[in-house]
Amino acid sequence: MLGKLKTGEKGRIMNIASADKFVRRRLLDLGIAEGSEVCVKCILPFGGPVMVESCGQCIGIRRKEALRIEVERV
Amino acid sequence: MMNIALIGNPNTGKTSLFNNLTGSYEYVGNWSGVTVEKKVGLFRNGRDQLIDLPGVYTLNPLSKDEGVVTNFFLNEPFEKLLNILDASQLRRNLHLTMQLLEYGAPVIIGLNMLDVAKNRGIQIDIAKLSQSLGVAVAPVVARSGKGCNELAELVTGGVIGTGKSNLIYYGKAIETGILELESKLAGKTQHPDRWLALQLFEGNPYVKSYLETILPSGEIDTLVNHVSVSEQQNSGSKQALDQIIHRKRSEAIDKIVTEAATTMENKKIPLTEKVDMLVTNKFLGIPIFLVLMYMMFMLTFDWLGFPLSDALDSFLSGPVTSGITAALTAAGASSFIQDLVLDGVVAGVGGVLVFVPQIFILFFFISLLEDSGYMARVALVMDRLMESVGLNGKAFIPMMIGFGCNVPGIMAARTIETPKERLMTILLTPLMSCSARLPVYALFVGAFFVEHKATVVLSLYVLGVVIALLLAKVFSKTLLKGETSVFVIELPPYRLPQARALWRSTWDKGKGFIKKAGTFIFAGSVLIWLLAYAGPEGVNVSMDDSYLAVLGGIFAPLFAPIGFGTWQASASLFTGFLAKEAIISTMNIIYFVPDEASLQGLLAVHYTPLAAYSFMAFILLYVPCLATVATIYKETASKRWTAFSITYALVIAYVLSLVIYQGGKLLGLT
Numbered sequence: 001m002l003g004k005l006k007t008g009e010k011g012r013i014m015n016i017a018s019a020d021k022f023v024r025r026r027l028l029d030l031g032i033a034e035g036s037e038v039c040v041k042c043i044l045p046f047g048g049p050v051m052v053e054s055c056g057q058c059i060g061i062r063r064k065e066a067l068r069i070e071v072e073r074v
Numbered sequence: 075m076m077n078i079a080l081i082g083n084p085n086t087g088k089t090s091l092f093n094n095l096t097g098s099y100e101y102v103g104n105w106s107g108v109t110v111e112k113k114v115g116l117f118r119n120g121r122d123q124l125i126d127l128p129g130v131y132t133l134n135p136l137s138k139d140e141g142v143v144t145n146f147f148l149n150e151p152f153e154k155l156l157n158i159l160d161a162s163q164l165r166r167n168l169h170l171t172m173q174l175l176e177y178g179a180p181v182i183i184g185l186n187m188l189d190v191a192k193n194r195g196i197q198i199d200i201a202k203l204s205q206s207l208g209v210a211v212a213p214v215v216a217r218s219g220k221g222c223n224e225l226a227e228l229v230t231g232g233v234i235g236t237g238k239s240n241l242i243y244y245g246k247a248i249e250t251g252i253l254e255l256e257s258k259l260a261g262k263t264q265h266p267d268r269w270l271a272l273q274l275f276e277g278n279p280y281v282k283s284y285l286e287t288i289l290p291s292g293e294i295d296t297l298v299n300h301v302s303v304s305e306q307q308n309s310g311s312k313q314a315l316d317q318i319i320h321r322k323r324s325e326a327i328d329k330i331v332t333e334a335a336t337t338m339e340n341k342k343i344p345l346t347e348k349v350d351m352l353v354t355n356k357f358l359g360i361p362i363f364l365v366l367m368y369m370m371f372m373l374t375f376d377w378l379g380f381p382l383s384d385a386l387d388s389f390l391s392g393p394v395t396s397g398i399t400a401a402l403t404a405a406g407a408s409s410f411i412q413d414l415v416l417d418g419v420v421a422g423v424g425g426v427l428v429f430v431p432q433i434f435i436l437f438f439f440i441s442l443l444e445d446s447g448y449m450a451r452v453a454l455v456m457d458r459l460m461e462s463v464g465l466n467g468k469a470f471i472p473m474m475i476g477f478g479c480n481v482p483g484i485m486a487a488r489t490i491e492t493p494k495e496r497l498m499t500i501l502l503t504p505l506m507s508c509s510a511r512l513p514v515y516a517l518f519v520g521a522f523f524v525e526h527k528a529t530v531v532l533s534l535y536v537l538g539v540v541i542a543l544l545l546a547k548v549f550s551k552t553l554l555k556g557e558t559s560v561f562v563i564e565l566p567p568y569r570l571p572q573a574r575a576l577w578r579s580t581w582d583k584g585k586g587f588i589k590k591a592g593t594f595i596f597a598g599s600v601l602i603w604l605l606a607y608a609g610p611e612g613v614n615v616s617m618d619d620s621y622l623a624v625l626g627g628i629f630a631p632l633f634a635p636i637g638f639g640t641w642q643a644s645a646s647l648f649t650g651f652l653a654k655e656a657i658i659s660t661m662n663i664i665y666f667v668p669d670e671a672s673l674q675g676l677l678a679v680h681y682t683p684l685a686a687y688s689f690m691a692f693i694l695l696y697v698p699c700l701a702t703v704a705t706i707y708k709e710t711a712s713k714r715w716t717a718f719s720i721t722y723a724l725v726i727a728y729v730l731s732l733v734i735y736q737g738g739k740l741l742g743l744t
Contacts, residue, residue, distance in 0.1 A: 022136065030562075033320075041354075051565065
């Protein structure tokens with residue numbers, strides 16, 4: 001799960017289907033879908049959002065959404 | 075004359091390009107969706123118009139400001155499209171371009187941020203890209219303006235191509251569906267059938283309701299269903315139509331990008347990421363934000379703003395006033411006119427103008443935060459806190475803008491995607507202490523809290539934020555239950571703000587304040603002075619027998635429990651509804667003083683420090699000003715919510731001031 005990666009770890013998105021419909025759409029808009037390689041840049045405290053980099057762009061999503069995105073470590 | 079629409083993804087330098095092409099004053103921002111209104115500028119050739127559309131990733135909208143773009147395509151006439159692309163994010167940007175090509179209007183592409191792409195090791199063959207898309211592609215540097223003249227000539231010049239409208243083959247089921255819709259529409263629309271069909275299959279709600287004005291809605295639903303089912307039968311996968319369309323586009327884009335761009339490995343860590351390691355750090359993120367805010371307030375109120383305002387005050391009350399007096403005497407003006415001008419207009423308008431330096435400093439910092447890209451980080455850092463009260467981090471941005479002026483703050487709430495969170499943000503943004511309230515604080519802290527000016531003012535700003543967060547919690551538990559909150563934000567790379575753009579956006583925000591002083595406050599001052607000059611017993615009465623005193627006196631007893639039961643206070647609160655800074659003008663006129671310093675001396679007689687703080691807290695919360703109320707009505711399109719925004723604010727303000735004043739008295743404060 002993307003939400004389980006530590007800062008600096010990289011992963012490839014395997015399955016995004018269980019994420020919230022809206023989040024999925026927005027990630028798709030930003031070019032992040034199954035197969036995209038992502039890298040966790042930063043995790044905010046108290047269960048705050050995670051900052052993820054993919055193809056040179058950074059996005060922020062909530063931890064609970066990140067926990068619904070399947071990734072494999074690379 | 076031609077109408078040319080500027081369209082592109084958020085954070086691609088669209089607004090900078092707009093400024094460079096039109097040379098008009100525009101607002102330049104960096105966080106998603108700073109362009110919330112439709113803005114039109116004139117090209118330098120003085121003939122053609124450029125329309126700035128909000129940044130969108132696709133024509134199928136999720137939020138209200140994205141819907142502006144879809145509506146534009148459906149309802150507004152335009153001749154050409156200027157599509158700006160971020161060369162470093164070509165794949166993502168081309169998704170929008172594909173939809174524009176499907177729309178079939180003449181398109182020109184401005185390729186921006188080639189330098190950023192180069193730093194990432196991406197080389198783009200512009201000629202090849204242009205050939206694959208079938209439209210002209212021109213390189214530009216939107217920030218510096220390089221290449222903009224050539225682009226402007228290209229766009230405003232003669233006929234340009236429409237590109238290849240069927241660049242992508244979407245598979246048998248969808249293509250058949252497109253033909254089917256085409257035959258149903260049978261030329262009953264001026265929009266391209268292919269584009270309409272694809273948007274419909276993607277689930278674009280605006281296009282769907284447009285089609286429902288032509289065809290029966292049952293027929294449309296049947297068609298979409300039919301296409302969806304036959305697609306699933308053909309491919310054997312369970313994917314929804316929008317996903318398939320997206321995938322087909324991605325495949326086509328991949329092919330184009332692979333041909334036109336070469337990527338080399340580049341292991342250098344960009345500066346942006348280094349900065350982000352610091353400002354979004356687990357432990358340092360929030361402290362850094364708070365320190366920055368504190369610096370901003372100290373500069374605005376203490377270190378820089380106060381001495382400047384003081385200097386301006388002595389200039390207005392000294393040379394300017396005596397100059398006007400001399401001129402009036404020389405012109406032989408009657409004593410009535412002299413009094414009107416000096417005690418009404420000069421006192422009223424001058425009292426407000428004194429605060430121009432402080433307001434510009436504040437706007438400068440807000441522009442700096444927007445232009446640099448830090449605003450999006452603030453949203454990220456604040457999301458956890460906002461989530462706990464039922465909002466998301468993005469709601470923090472309208473609130474920050476609200477510190478400058480509530481009106482653009484409320485409009486910026488359009489970028490929030492879920493209706494519930496948007497409504498809450500609209501209702502709560504007026505609690506953010508806007509720059510027009512600042513003169514009132516500045517006046518009172520100068521009179522009562524000289525030692526702790528910035529701290530006391532900061533406490534009021536914090537009070538506004540805390541109340542807003544508490545109310546958000548209450549509202550999301552009661553009035554606006556349900557609907558999950560979501561948060562996805564793009565964090566654009568940091569950009570060094572440019573002096574010219576920064577000045578432009580500071581001026582753009584600040585000029586409204588000066589304009590208001592010359593119109594609204596001017597007229598208000600004259601009216602207030604007349605009300606204070608005349609009374610039931612005739613004209614030129616003593617102030618305590620004036621109409622103003624009578625009017626204020628009716629409501630004064632209401633305010634006695636919260637520390638300011640004078641007719642002067644209630645009269646100024648009334649004018650404060652028109653514009654918060656009018657409170658200052660009114661006081662200047664009522665207390666009949668030439669400058670800020672002597673007004674402060676007089677206030678010390680009428681207020682205790684505790685009552686002054688209670689008064690400031692009341693000003694902070696009591697009602698949104700007239701312009702804000704109008705904006706709330708425009709944005710919510712609901713009389714009920716507008717009325718609610720006024721009532722709840724009044725109640726909260728009264729209760730809080732009561733607690734401050736009576737509680738303070740119990741604690742032995744004065």
